[in-house]
Amino acid sequence: MISFKLKSHLTDWLGSQKKLSKKIGFVPTMGALHQGHISLVQESQKENDLTVCSIFVNPTQFNQAEDLKNYPRTLEKDFELLLKAGCDAVFIPEVAEVYSDSLDYAFPLGSVAELMEGKHRPGHFSGVLNVLKRLFDIVQPQRSYFGQKDFQQCLVVKKLLAHYGWPIDLRICPIVREADGLAMSSRNQLLDSNARAQAPFIYQTLSALPVKMSSGSPAELEQWAQSRFAEHPAFELEYFEIANADTLERIGSWHDAENIVACVAARLGKVRLIDNVLLK
Numbered sequence: 001m002i003s004f005k006l007k008s009h010l011t012d013w014l015g016s017q018k019k020l021s022k023k024i025g026f027v028p029t030m031g032a033l034h035q036g037h038i039s040l041v042q043e044s045q046k047e048n049d050l051t052v053c054s055i056f057v058n059p060t061q062f063n064q065a066e067d068l069k070n071y072p073r074t075l076e077k078d079f080e081l082l083l084k085a086g087c088d089a090v091f092i093p094e095v096a097e098v099y100s101d102s103l104d105y106a107f108p109l110g111s112v113a114e115l116m117e118g119k120h121r122p123g124h125f126s127g128v129l130n131v132l133k134r135l136f137d138i139v140q141p142q143r144s145y146f147g148q149k150d151f152q153q154c155l156v157v158k159k160l161l162a163h164y165g166w167p168i169d170l171r172i173c174p175i176v177r178e179a180d181g182l183a184m185s186s187r188n189q190l191l192d193s194n195a196r197a198q199a200p201f202i203y204q205t206l207s208a209l210p211v212k213m214s215s216g217s218p219a220e221l222e223q224w225a226q227s228r229f230a231e232h233p234a235f236e237l238e239y240f241e242i243a244n245a246d247t248l249e250r251i252g253s254w255h256d257a258e259n260i261v262a263c264v265a266a267r268l269g270k271v272r273l274i275d276n277v278l279l280k
């Protein structure tokens with residue numbers, strides 16, 4: 001596995017590979033890697049000649065300084081995991097290397113960036129958009145791999161690709177979970193043992209929804225889930241919404257959208273966790 005800190009070195013190497021008609025798969029991450037990230041690397045390996053993974057804790061997508069400061073950084077272990085997974089190249093730039101200009105890329109993202117995470121983490125998607133614009137400009141992959149875990153982010157990436165007309169195939173991969181259902185996340189390692197024991201409650205709530213769909217409306221199921229969280233002593237719920245999976249707008253009935261998703265964000269102590277399930 002080759003590692004690059006400078007974009008010029010990475011683009012030189014990519015240029016030589018593209019001349020050989022190698023297809024590039026790209027997996028952007030913020031590190032503190034786990035099996036969820038590795039599943040994206042593995043999917044890329046199946047579909048491309050070479051897989052490039054980036055590890056970059058993007059400061060512009062954090063709306064709280066404390067969250068950025070506490071974000072787990074485990075570079076040595078990340079390298080081991082990527083090496084073991086057979087990743088071909090890793091890009092680990094400094095902040096100034098990625099943000100070498102002071103441009104602020106912005107265009108209307110609409111409802112997919114304004115609701116849920118957009119409401120609760122102001123500026124977050126602007127940061128996501130600005131880092132991905134730069135990373136895609138550097139790597140120019142044929143395919144890029146994202147996790148359904150960050151459902152809303154996937155919709156934002158779709159908009160970004162459409163806006164710039166890049167011929168990059170967006171591949172969305174399923175959520176990898178721990179044995180007890182907790183969605184794998186870099187932030188899980190910030191949970192103490194008590195909180196970790198409570199954390200599966202999120203997926204337990206989400207996974208009860210499909211059975212309940214036949215006996216209640218979207219609003220009734222939202223209320224049911226919200227009151228479960230309200231009664232739980234350890235969680236502070238930010239949102240629990242059942243929405244059109246293409247626009248994230250609320251739905252009145254199960255027939256209102258072709259694709260439906262339930263999304264949740266909740267704080268467990270100081271750790272903010274998100275999860276989702278597709279209901280239709």
Ligand code: AMP
Pocket residue numbers: 028029030031035036037039040145146147148149150173174175176177183184185186
């Ligand atoms: P992050 O490092 O948190 O920015 O995540 C990098 C990529 O890995 C994103 O596309 C995430 O959606 C994806 N990812 C994170 N957790 C999981 C998971 N549990 N299963 C699948 N993909 C994931």
